[in-house]
Amino acid sequence: IQMTQSPSTLSASVGDRVSITCRASQNIGYWLAWYQHKPGKAPKLLIYQASSLQSGVPSTFSGSGLGTEFTLTISSLQPDDFATYYCQHYNTYTYTFGQGTKLEIK
């Protein structure tokens, strides 16, 4: 299963609403997770089962989608949100990640 994210890079400002798309090469149901990763830090689980918010994650993050197309939305960007975001499928043990979307400050 291949996971394709778009865009690869996204420039935005604090307070903006942004969305990142992830497409799976075949139906993965809702077995999709989103992670935030900053340089030198451990990746952080944000969303699992496509739309379930991980404990401790701000409600400005949300996920949607089913089957082959999924979206991560940040409703109001905060300074701490600038990072790289990855989707990951887990409907099989191959656990493929998307190539990542780097969210930059405009």
Added chain:
Amino acid sequence: EVQLVESGGGLVKPGGSLRLSCAASGFTFNTYSMNWVRQAPGKGLEWVSFISSTTDYIYYADSVRGRFTISRDDANTSLYLQMTRLGAEDTAVYYCARGLVSGTTTPSPFDLWGQGTLVTVSS
């Protein structure tokens, strides 16, 4: 404190071997599946290997199958990755990561990660 701490990374020559360790603390290690994930310089995350809590299920990415071996020692709450026949393409930061749901062998996302250990394969 709930945490994972990797160790064992370093510089190794092509064709060489290395064993990574991941020390777990603050949670019931023997009820969770565990994984290794890596990130090559300038690249994205790549899942490497999975081991279930009971060790009944073990899986590898195609890129490492036959060269890497995952194992765990529940008595010492540790996860390991034995890497052999290393090549330049294995240069990466290696993370250990815990499966979200305890007590299950089904695939689950990774809710706890270590800080990573750097493996550099170079002559």
